Amino acid sequence: MSSRTASCFCGQLRIEVQGEPLGVGVCHCLACQQRTGSVFAALASYAAPYTVTGKATEFVRTGDHGAQFRFRFCPICGSTVFHTEEGVEGRVSVAVGAFADPTFPPPEDSVYEHRRHAWVRLPENVTRYGTDPS
Template identity: 75%
Template sequence: MTNRTASCCCGQLRIEVQGDSLGAGVCHCFACQRRTGSVFATLAAYSAPFAVTGTATEYVRTGDHGTAFRFRFCPICGSTVFHTEEGNDTYVMVAVGAFADPDFPAPQDSVYECRKHAWVRLPDGITRYAKDTD
């Protein structure tokens, strides 16, 4: 079984996931743009169990459909590393950049295309959604 470790910039906060990703996607919503400081977030889902080391600061945000998400970031360097859905401990969403792996597979989905910057180009064949898919 393949294990992957994602970490913050300073290395204090880490998450180890097991197995293949359930899928990866990008989100262009304004909350993700503000949260990442980039024009979109790129996330990969992994089934539980997962192991976290280090200390995380948490921020809970409620999405457009009323689902609450708990984001974990490093209190030292500020890097967002992962988040979970409140009340659902079956999977975790990990920031793809936190793996620091340029060979990480391309995302399959793109949500909130209605807020995508016009100059952003994504892989051919990606499934596109104007808003959230919930």
């Protein structure tokens, strides 16, 4: 089984995941825009097992449907690397940019399309949702 490693900019915080992503998506919600400092968040979801090395600072945010998301970022360089959802065991979402791999698979889903910046263009075959479909 193949593995991939994502890390923060300074390399102190890392996560190694196994296999192919369960899914790749982008989120245009205002919280993700503010959290990333970009116009959307690009995330890849993986099943356990995964291995984290280094120290992380955590921030918990409540989503629109009440779910608690625990974001982990590097306390040195500030890069967000991954997050988990409270109550959802055995799955992790990793920031696609933390893989630093321009050949990473493109997104399959785009959520909060109503918040997408008009100039952002995604592949035609992306499934689009006005808000969070869950």
